[in-house]
Amino acid sequence: MPTASPAVEIDGLVMAYGDKVAVDGLSLEVARGSVTAVLGPNGAGKTTTLETCEGYRVPQRGTVRVLGLDPQRDRAALLPRIGVMLQAGGAWSGVRAVEMLEHMASLHALPLDTEMLVERLGLGDCGRTPYRRLSGGQKQRLGLAIALVGRPELVFVDEPTAGMDPQARRTTWELLEEIRADGVTVVLTTHHMDEAEHLADRIHIIDRGRVITSGTPAELTRGGRSATIRLVVNRPFPEGAPESLRAELGPETEVRQLDEVSMLIHGPADSTTLGRVSRWCEEHGVLPQTLNLGQRTLEDVFLELTGRELAS
Amino acid sequence: MSPRTFAPAPGGASLRRMVLAQSRMEARLMLRNGEQLLLAIVIPVIVLVGGVAAAGRIGIDLDGHRAVDILTPGVLALAVMSTAFTSVAISTGFERRYGVIKLLGASPLPRHGLLLGKVLALLNVVALQLVVLVVVGLLLGWEPTLDAPARTVLGVVLAVALGTAAFAALGLFVAGALRAEATLALANLVYLLLMAGGGVVLPTSTYGAASTVIQWLPSGALGEAMRTALVEAGVDGRSLLVLAAWAALGTLLTARTFRWE
Numbered sequence: 001m002p003t004a005s006p007a008v009e010i011d012g013l014v015m016a017y018g019d020k021v022a023v024d025g026l027s028l029e030v031a032r033g034s035v036t037a038v039l040g041p042n043g044a045g046k047t048t049t050l051e052t053c054e055g056y057r058v059p060q061r062g063t064v065r066v067l068g069l070d071p072q073r074d075r076a077a078l079l080p081r082i083g084v085m086l087q088a089g090g091a092w093s094g095v096r097a098v099e100m101l102e103h104m105a106s107l108h109a110l111p112l113d114t115e116m117l118v119e120r121l122g123l124g125d126c127g128r129t130p131y132r133r134l135s136g137g138q139k140q141r142l143g144l145a146i147a148l149v150g151r152p153e154l155v156f157v158d159e160p161t162a163g164m165d166p167q168a169r170r171t172t173w174e175l176l177e178e179i180r181a182d183g184v185t186v187v188l189t190t191h192h193m194d195e196a197e198h199l200a201d202r203i204h205i206i207d208r209g210r211v212i213t214s215g216t217p218a219e220l221t222r223g224g225r226s227a228t229i230r231l232v233v234n235r236p237f238p239e240g241a242p243e244s245l246r247a248e249l250g251p252e253t254e255v256r257q258l259d260e261v262s263m264l265i266h267g268p269a270d271s272t273t274l275g276r277v278s279r280w281c282e283e284h285g286v287l288p289q290t291l292n293l294g295q296r297t298l299e300d301v302f303l304e305l306t307g308r309e310l311a312s
Numbered sequence: 313m314s315p316r317t318f319a320p321a322p323g324g325a326s327l328r329r330m331v332l333a334q335s336r337m338e339a340r341l342m343l344r345n346g347e348q349l350l351l352a353i354v355i356p357v358i359v360l361v362g363g364v365a366a367a368g369r370i371g372i373d374l375d376g377h378r379a380v381d382i383l384t385p386g387v388l389a390l391a392v393m394s395t396a397f398t399s400v401a402i403s404t405g406f407e408r409r410y411g412v413i414k415l416l417g418a419s420p421l422p423r424h425g426l427l428l429g430k431v432l433a434l435l436n437v438v439a440l441q442l443v444v445l446v447v448v449g450l451l452l453g454w455e456p457t458l459d460a461p462a463r464t465v466l467g468v469v470l471a472v473a474l475g476t477a478a479f480a481a482l483g484l485f486v487a488g489a490l491r492a493e494a495t496l497a498l499a500n501l502v503y504l505l506l507m508a509g510g511g512v513v514l515p516t517s518t519y520g521a522a523s524t525v526i527q528w529l530p531s532g533a534l535g536e537a538m539r540t541a542l543v544e545a546g547v548d549g550r551s552l553l554v555l556a557a558w559a560a561l562g563t564l565l566t567a568r569t570f571r572w573e
Contacts, residue, residue, distance in 0.1 A: 089411030
């Protein structure tokens, strides 16, 4: 697609609530036609950044351009061109799901076929259900349908799969991939690294209101000093196994027991670690059936950059 | 699946279409909501039927008129107040709480379109209420004055329009400034207090010394303007001015304080 200007351009954005700084000099760009994930822990400033792009908040410092427009000054020109999925709410409590979608469709000149959206998002069963009785996942799917119904050029989706079961999550991912293929730019926030890895062309990891690293999923997970090792053994681990294994491997390693025969080990990605794990197994009378050096994940990237865990 | 189902083709509908859609939606939701319907229709009907029955049993009349002729205009005023003030305040308060106003704020519907839609919905519901209550009044033997029908119609139209404007502006002020629960409580409390002592249903003159205050309240002014039009075939200029002043004050307060989220 020919690109006059990036879909989103944020330069040096600062947003504070009282003396709490939510966004602290954040800069990023979103190319047209891409899926961009803004990944970070809760409270990192993701929603505030999105809401500034959507025209809800006035930048306190820095500039924000969306489709080349100023979300404040050019609000009336911008709003019909973007789709917004809020993190929560957005509908009357007594409105029926399909009625709400049809209402939002009626505010647009050339809306999508609402029946098609209802079918694609599996909202048929709850079409006549009042909003307040929808499940969390149904509300999320309705929110996504509302964001898409006006055939926007650019959609902002805030935590699109929060509260969804795995199947709905998969359906949502497929839909987001399809709208990207059809030429819609997608900006999504998430704190699920697998979601960002699966969907995004480009990921911006943000923490404490700043972009700490950006790149394609492959760029971000290439190389690195640590990895996750998955260990499955032939019989239950003895009592106190995680602590004893951790003592063997050293303080920079983390060990988490998943069930009685498997553990996740997070630590240096080298053969010394693997050797020590096998020796420990031998000493404790268990036989490794899987000893798997996993690929570096975004979780590892985040941990290395901040010293903290991403997922809550 | 056709190719490029989601190909971008953005654009808002015309303002007229958006406002009509918004007003239809809001009116539908108002009439679907049980509590709001209670306020809009059931309570005014009970007040009217009960008031006329009680007056008939005790055999009183009001200012030398039959009770039904005085009470019906008052109940019409009550209906305007219930919808324009209480329903608007409560529904708008919860729209803020549930993020409806936020979501619409990112849609092509501009804020003035949202307000226009609200006003239209409100006028539709008020019209429906008035039709129902006029029928109930006529069934109870109500005989509005026919001395000067043109002046009566003018007086009623002005009273309903200015009364709706005044109460809706005040309702939006409350909804925009307070939390949804506080709005719910306050809007209902104010409604009950004004219904009982605000000069809506009963003429302000029946309140004795308090009447000098009550006639300056929006409730008293609306009640008096309706009674003047429907009992005496007059246009009550002073009450209409009072309503206009309340409308201006409410609009000013709302514009200064309303928070969309």
